[in-house]
Amino acid sequence: MNSILGHLLADADGGFWMPEQASDYAGNVDSLFGFIFWLSAAFFVVLMGLMVYFAVKYRKKSDDQRTSPVKHNFRLEFLWSAVPSVLLIVMFAWGFSDFTALSTTPTDALKLRVVGKQWNWTIAYPDLGRECTPEQLDEELLGVVRGRRVVLAQVAVEELLPLGLIED
Numbered sequence: 001m002n003s004i005l006g007h008l009l010a011d012a013d014g015g016f017w018m019p020e021q022a023s024d025y026a027g028n029v030d031s032l033f034g035f036i037f038w039l040s041a042a043f044f045v046v047l048m049g050l051m052v053y054f055a056v057k058y059r060k061k062s063d064d065q066r067t068s069p070v071k072h073n074f075r076l077e078f079l080w081s082a083v084p085s086v087l088l089i090v091m092f093a094w095g096f097s098d099f100t101a102l103s104t105t106p107t108d109a110l111k112l113r114v115v116g117k118q119w120n121w122t123i124a125y126p127d128l129g130r131e132c133t134p135e136q137l138d139e140e141l142l143g144v145v146r147g148r149r150v151v152l153a154q155v156a157v158e159e160l161l162p163l164g165l166i167e168d
Contacts, residue, residue, distance in 0.1 A: 024149070028098045036091060109149035116154065 017037075018030045113124040124131040 025098065025102050028101065032091075032094050032098060035094070039087065105151050106149045109151045111151050111153065114152050114154045 018033070021027055021030065110125070111127055113126060115122045115124070122131065
């Protein structure tokens with residue numbers, strides 16, 4: 001819990017919520033996250049405000065007080081079903097659009113094959129006919145031209161290893 005909270009509250013270059021955008025798709029994903037977050041926050045504030053308002057307005061004033069019978073309101077029932085349904089469809093369409101864009105490999109991208117073993121990484125550049133050994137990686141890291149699209153095909157030989165990328 002502390003690490004999650006610390007990560008969320010950490011001062012990142014990209015702002016309070018998201019790190020700096022390092023891909024062509026990050027802006028779309030960040031926008032979708034912001035839309036869902038602020039929509040959820042707005043609904044939370046409105047619903048909690050209405051709950052407190054109605055709890056105070058219709059509180060029981062005496063032991064003898066009886067509540068009035070509840071009548072159906074078709075418009076209200078339709079509204080509280082239709083609005084979330086429409087918003088859910090919008091979020092799904094937006095997310096699916098981003099997902100398909102992320103799933104489609106750009107044709108002009110440099111393809112790298114990354115093999116992770118227990119204590120080292122090997123990175124092969126099939127398009128360039130070059131392979132970097134762990135010793136070379138310690139010295140020169142992963143060399144890619146800034147702004148060039150890259151596709152990483154990651155393979156873990158012995159166990160699943162995280163691959164962290166930084167921009168220099």
